[in-house]
Amino acid sequence: MTREAIFNDLNEIFADVLDLGDLSLTEATIADDVEEWDSLSHIRLVVSIEQHYGFKFTTAEIEALKSVGDLVDCIQKKTG
Amino acid sequence: MAVFSIEELNWLRPAPSDFRAKLRALDPTIEIEALVELANHALDLNKLTQLNRALGKVDPAQAKDAALSSVRLAVLADATTEYIAPAIRASALRHGIFTTLYVPDYGQATQEVLNPESGLTSFGADMALLAPDCRSLGLATVYMNPDNAKAAVDAAIAQIRSLVDGLKRTAIPTVILQTLPIPPDPWCGHYDRRTPGSVAAQIAAFNEDLLDLAEEQSLTVLDIATLADTVGRSRWFDPAYWHRAKLPFALDCVPLYADHVARMLGTLRGKARKCLVLDLDNTCWGGVIGDDGLDGIRIGQGTAEGEAFLAIQRYALDLKTRGVVLAVCSKNEEDAARLPFQKHPDMLLREDDVSVFIANWTDKASNIRHIAKLLNIGTDALAFLDDNPAERERVRQMLPEVAVPELSDDPALYPTALAQAGYFETTGLSADDEQRADQYRANAARSVAMETIGDYGEYLKSLDMVCEARGFDDIGRTRIAQLINKSNQFNLTTRRYTEAEVAHMQQNPDLFTLQIRLADKFGDNGMISVMIFRKGTEDWICDTWLMSCRVLGRRVEEAALGLVADAARQAGAKRLIGEYIPSEKNRMVSGHFEKLGFAKTAEEADGRTIWQLDLAGYNAPAQLPMTLNSPPADAAA
Numbered sequence: 203m204t205r206e207a208i209f210n211d212l213n214e215i216f217a218d219v220l221d222l223g224d225l226s227l228t229e230a231t232i233a234d235d236v237e238e239w240d241s242l243s244h245i246r247l248v249v250s251i252e253q254h255y256g257f258k259f260t261t262a263e264i265e266a267l268k269s270v271g272d273l274v275d276c277i278q279k280k281t282g
Numbered sequence: 283m284a285v286f287s288i289e290e291l292n293w294l295r296p297a298p299s300d301f302r303a304k305l306r307a308l309d310p311t312i313e314i315e316a317l318v319e320l321a322n323h324a325l326d327l328n329k330l331t332q333l334n335r336a337l338g339k340v341d342p343a344q345a346k347d348a349a350l351s352s353v354r355l356a357v358l359a360d361a362t363t364e365y366i367a368p369a370i371r372a373s374a375l376r377h378g379i380f381t382t383l384y385v386p387d388y389g390q391a392t393q394e395v396l397n398p399e400s401g402l403t404s405f406g407a408d409m410a411l412l413a414p415d416c417r418s419l420g421l422a423t424v425y426m427n428p429d430n431a432k433a434a435v436d437a438a439i440a441q442i443r444s445l446v447d448g449l450k451r452t453a454i455p456t457v458i459l460q461t462l463p464i465p466p467d468p469w470c471g472h473y474d475r476r477t478p479g480s481v482a483a484q485i486a487a488f489n490e491d492l493l494d495l496a497e498e499q500s501l502t503v504l505d506i507a508t509l510a511d512t513v514g515r516s517r518w519f520d521p522a523y524w525h526r527a528k529l530p531f532a533l534d535c536v537p538l539y540a541d542h543v544a545r546m547l548g549t550l551r552g553k554a555r556k557c558l559v560l561d562l563d564n565t566c567w568g569g570v571i572g573d574d575g576l577d578g579i580r581i582g583q584g585t586a587e588g589e590a591f592l593a594i595q596r597y598a599l600d601l602k603t604r605g606v607v608l609a610v611c612s613k614n615e616e617d618a619a620r621l622p623f624q625k626h627p628d629m630l631l632r633e634d635d636v637s638v639f640i641a642n643w644t645d646k647a648s649n650i651r652h653i654a655k656l657l658n659i660g661t662d663a664l665a666f667l668d669d670n671p672a673e674r675e676r677v678r679q680m681l682p683e684v685a686v687p688e689l690s691d692d693p694a695l696y697p698t699a700l701a702q703a704g705y706f707e708t709t710g711l712s713a714d715d716e717q718r719a720d721q722y723r724a725n726a727a728r729s730v731a732m733e734t735i736g737d738y739g740e741y742l743k744s745l746d747m748v749c750e751a752r753g754f755d756d757i758g759r760t761r762i763a764q765l766i767n768k769s770n771q772f773n774l775t776t777r778r779y780t781e782a783e784v785a786h787m788q789q790n791p792d793l794f795t796l797q798i799r800l801a802d803k804f805g806d807n808g809m810i811s812v813m814i815f816r817k818g819t820e821d822w823i824c825d826t827w828l829m830s831c832r833v834l835g836r837r838v839e840e841a842a843l844g845l846v847a848d849a850a851r852q853a854g855a856k857r858l859i860g861e862y863i864p865s866e867k868n869r870m871v872s873g874h875f876e877k878l879g880f881a882k883t884a885e886e887a888d889g890r891t892i893w894q895l896d897l898a899g900y901n902a903p904a905q906l907p908m909t910l911n912s913p914p915a916d917a918a919a
Contacts, residue, residue, distance in 0.1 A: 218328045246331070249533045249534070253331050261522060261525065
């Protein structure tokens with residue numbers, strides 16, 4: 203999958219999980235940048251991404267995520 | 283839809299694709315019905331969370347106007363509850379409930395219950411849900427020594443018991459317990475169930491003891507063990523998320539869990555459905571009777587399709603066995619529609635299983651309204667099964683309060699949709715339930731008798747009524763609680779009490795309680811009226827007076843008043859005080875006390891009226907058209 207396609211998916215998933223209007227994530231976006239993105243909604247984010255792509259993250263993968271860019275890397279790797 | 287997913291709540295319509303936009307366009311402070319409509323879809327956790335956020339803006343007073351019952355619920359769990367709580371709140375709308383939740387911080391539940399100064403005490407909950415986890419109850423360790431296993435189970439039950447006792451001290455009237463699911467990973471494999479020290483055996487023993495505790499103390503049980511088995515324990519448990527965030531079960535299962543909590547809240551508030559309305563063609567048999575004829579429809583053993591329809595009829599009959607009333611609503615010529623019931627040898631359903639049978643070409647929504655009227659129940663007490671999506675949609679639009687399950691393309695899955703939707707949930711079964719369908723049919727016979735006799739007084743005498751009245755007791759308790767929670771129309775105050783509260787009332791010397799049964803030559807109506815008076819030295823105050831509409835106009839209320847008046851006089855009281863609290867549904871009794879000779883003493887701005895009857899001036903009616911059996915007043919009290 204292209205990074206652009208993944209960004210499109212993530213924008214939708216983030217809006218749904220965080221109940222926000224349109225938002226545009228960038229490679230550098232981190233939790234502190236987005237209203238409502240706290241440790242609780244983070245879990246729902248992860249599960250919603252897993253449901254969307256039909257895979258599961260490992261605990262180590264989740265712990266390594268620092269920014270949206272890392273997340274996109276990880277999704278790219280897992281979807282091949 | 284060829285598959286039916288329980289954890290995705292497939293008996294509900296799929297959520298609209300623009301769900302979030304729809305929700306954002308609403309003004310939740312005024313459009314609560316629109317929120318309820320959105321709740322009636324299969325919502326995932328994100329959508330439930332969004333709906334809950336909109337609900338936060340709703341004023342509880344408006345919820346009451348929208349016919350939602352309010353519940354103040356304390357959710358007492360050992361694990362993370364942040365995902366469960368919003369989901370329960372949003373799902374409750376589906377079941378006619380507006381909740382206000384109290385959720386202690388992580389790990390604080392036990393302390394909150396045991397500390398009389400806690401926020402829980404000041405919250406004033408109506409209900410508490412105890413949702414422990416096997417890992418925090420000490421049931422996740424294995425033992426070689428059976429004594430140690432037994433000690434672990436006993437300790438876990440003792441912990442639950444002390445929480446229940448604590449909740450009683452907090453004066454929370456209704457406690458909901460949960461059975462524990464067994465984690466899927468075995469210890470000894472197939473031998474686990476045979477060795478008491480396995481986690482599986484400990485949890486099984488704990489669940490047995492928990493059911494005993496619930497029986498002993500009249501508590502409600504949410505059978506989460508069975509729910510987890512239903513979706514599959516390997517799906518229910520998610521070890522990764524337990525480690526990451528102490529989630530007690532998989533996040534995907536939260537919508538299903540929340541719906542089960544919500545349906546139980548609804549059931550405790552009398553919102554369970556009472557009647558199943560069945561379409562016929564392609565719902566109760568394969569094919570169209572009007573076109574295919576008696577030998578063309580598919581029903582019965584021998585073909586997979588015929589057996590699938592047979593299973594639907596079997597499930598409907600199973601519901602009828604426990605008091606769910608069956609009705610038919612079909613677009614057909616009536617003669618044709620009745621033919622299979624009369625003549626087809628393989629039909630399980632027969633005409634006398636059906637309390638109201640409507641087959642015509644009128645719009646189904648109007649017919650369904652008519653069915654409710656004939657049965658003297660609200661349309662919100664109906665569930666409607668129809669294979670035709672257009673009919674389902676029409677009924678939902680016209681009568682959003684009727685439960686209409688989505689159905690898969692395969693009739694083999696119809697019973698699953700009906701069963702998993704949980705429309706007919708109950709917190710207890712009573713002997714009356716078994717007879718209900720017969721009672722509804724007998725009622726129809728009475729209407730015919732009245733038409734032939736003409737004079738109403740003569741008709742009442744001809745019924746040979748026998749009225750039995752006595753105070754609350756163990757035998758009547760389940761039915762008393764049912765009536766208290768289900769009666770809407772002939773109900774002066776609409777105060778709801780759970781079975782546990784009714785049990786307390788039995789013992790309370792400050793209350794005068796009555797349960798009244800009525801039989802006549804057409805059949806036994808079972809328990810039909812419940813009264814609760816608070817005894818004062820001078821005034822006896824009516825807390826609850828309700829009666830089943832099935833026996834309206836039979837002069838039972840006059841007989842009942844005579845009994846209360848006798849008892850009050852013997853106790854030295856001077857007056858009976860009546861109270862009428864108007865609700866959406868009880869206008870028919872606004873003049874009740876006046877008819878019985880009470881004088882109005884007050885009228886509040888909200889429509890509540892207070893009434894008074896001076897016992898000195900009261901004469902019991904000389905001749906009532908019934909035999910009255912009641913124990914002496916002091917025994918009844």
